[in-house]
Amino acid sequence: MNARRSEGDNNYVRLFDFIDKQASNQGNYDEDAVKEYFKGEKFIKQLHVLKSYLYGTILRSLRLYNSEKSKVNELHGLLRDVDILFHKSLYGQCKKLLNKAKKIALTHEKYTQLLEIIDMEKAIARAEAYTKRTEEDLDNIYYEVNDAVEKIRNINDFWRLSTKSFFLRKKYGNIRDSEELNKFNELMKNPLLKSEDKATTYFSKNFYYNIKGLFYLTKGDYENLLRYSNKLVEFLEANPGMMRSNNYLAALNNLLIVQMETKKYIDAMVSIKKIRAIEPESKTMRAQMFIISYDNEMNLYLLTGEFQKGVKLAKEIEKGLKEFSGRIDQESEILFYYNIAYIYFGAGDYEKSLEWINKILNKKEFRLREDIQIYSRLLNLFVHYEIGNYDLLEYEIKSARRFFDSHNYLNEFEKIILSFLNKLIFATDEEVKIDLYNDLKYKLSKRSKEVRENRIMEYFDIDSWLDSKIEKKSFSSIIGNKAINK
Incomplete structure (x- = not known):
């Protein structure tokens, strides 16, 4: 912010610097803290006037900055x-x-x-x-107008198809029956969607790839979704002069999600590196880049059993959480906590895992999603078992049962797990433990078609943990072998 250094302007600059520092540390504006900091200063009595002037000055600066870019x-x-x-x-x-x-x-x-x-x-x-x-010059002007109008029409037509595909996706989500599929198929029969050559501009082609991707996502066709997600990223990279950083980030994020879903982990790491190489347009975008790249890299190590790599990454994430404090939404922050807890669990550092689980369980002001509530409490129980806190675990099982019951989360899956752990803490004979592990494996296999429970197992691979106990191998080696053989 540019300012002349008169006494009045100095006050504006001091106020701006304090509010900026406050936002960086706390993530929000605290007027009482401002008044306390500048207590005794004459100008603070006219704080509302200063704020209004400062707001206008910032907007003018932003207008000037954006006008240079646009x-x-x-x-x-x-x-x-x-x-x-x-x-x-x-x-x-x-x-x-x-x-x-x-x-x-x-x-x-x-x-x-x-x-x-x-x-x-x-x-x-x-x-x-x-x-x-010349007459030829005037004819060229006529043709230039026609060409520009056609280009505008082409962009508008693809924009319309894009909005229609978006609302079909919003209405139906993943397609469940032939009637819903027919509605999307009718849209895809539009002559403009027969070939990417029909899209004659940069923006039209952008819409084209997004429409195709959305169709295959809705259809559950991940092979073609991956193909068009790649096409969009390649198209943007081939047109750097037109590409906006935030659009490129969004395209890479979508590609990364599909790569993770289709187990293309080597390609996913390439996308992660590309995301980190983007020149951010703002601090908010830098925070988004941090969330997307580090969340996906951590998930990659969890899925492949590379827990030691994940431990190194966890230390980088800790620094990022401090750096971007106030710019990371609560849900992303809590998911980082959970994944770090899980990575330490997989690495065998149960005390460190417990430290991060407690960060979640002690965040009373957070309104957590149902699934995160379940993952965290289940992982907490298994961590206590691994540490050998059997007396405390008995209490934690009862506490978890009360929590699940009071929040209507106590379904058959949770009951099976809690019952298993209750028996396990009293089992002293190794053969009895093996029987309990095998019994739980059998019960979970019978429920393998339950979507909700499969989702929980994605966040905490209980089946692999049981295999590690039965086969007397490390948790990481079991997960790693499964990832290779999938």
């Missing part, structure tokens, strides 16, 4: 200059600026502004009584 604003500026020169009859200078503007408009597909530029060319031709234009 090609549309640059074109509007050139057209204003042309208008001034035109009214002074300086047509030669007008033409130079219009040529510059036309190159920008064509390069960046600003076809609406291109029509304004061509209108100015027509006006100059009329003002010069068509003496400096």
Whole structure:
């Protein structure tokens, strides 16, 4: 923020610096803290006036910053200059600026502004009584207008198809029957969606790849979804002059989700590195890049049993959580806590795992999703078992049962797990323990078609934990072997 260093301006700068530091540390504005910090200062009595002025100054600075970045604003500026020169009859200078503007408009597909530029060319031709234009020149102007209008129509048509596909996805989610599939198939029969060549502009092609991706996502066809997610990323990378960083981040995020879903872990790491190499447009975008890349890399190590790599990553995540405090949503923060707890569990550092679980269980102000509530409490019980806290575990089992029951989470799956642990803490003979492990494996296999329970098992692989006990192998080696053989 630029400011002259008069006494009054110094007050604005001091206020801005304090609020900025407050936002970085706390994530929100605390007016009482502002008044306390500047207590005794004359200007604080007019805090509402200072805030209003500061707000306006920041907006003006942002307008200036964004106007320098926006090609549309640059074109509007050139057209204003042309208008001034035109009214002074300086047509030669007008033409130079219009040529510059036309190159920008064509390069960046600003076809609406291109029509304004061509209108100015027509006006100059009329003002010069068509003496400096050939008939061929005027024909070219006609064709340029037609071409720009066609490009605008093409973008608009693909935008319409994009919104229709979005609302079909929103209405039906994943397709469950042939009637729902038919509605999406009808949309996909549109001639414009037969080939990407029908999309004649950068923006149209962007819409095309997104529509295709959304269709295959809704259909559950991950092979084709992966293909079109890759196509979109490759298309954006081939057009760096047009690409916005936030659009590229969104495309890489979608590709990364599909790569993780289809077990393309090597490709997923490539996407993660690409995300971290993006030049962020804002602090908020930097925080998004942190969440997307580190969450997915941590999940990758959890799914492949590479827990020691995950432990190293956990230390980087800790630093990031502090750096981006106030810019990370609560749900993402809690998921980081859980994944770090799980990574330490897999690495055999149960005390450290418990430390991170307690961060979740002690966050009373957080309104957690049902699934996170369940994962955290189940993992907590298994950590206590591994530590050997059998007396405390008996209490924790009762506490978990009360919690599940009071929140209507006590389903058959939870009952089976709690019953198993209750028996396990009193089993001293190894053969009895093996029988209990095998019994639980059998019961879980009978419930393998339950979607809700499979989701829980994705976040805590109880089946692999049981195998590690039965086969007397490490938890990480069991998960690693399963990942290789899938």
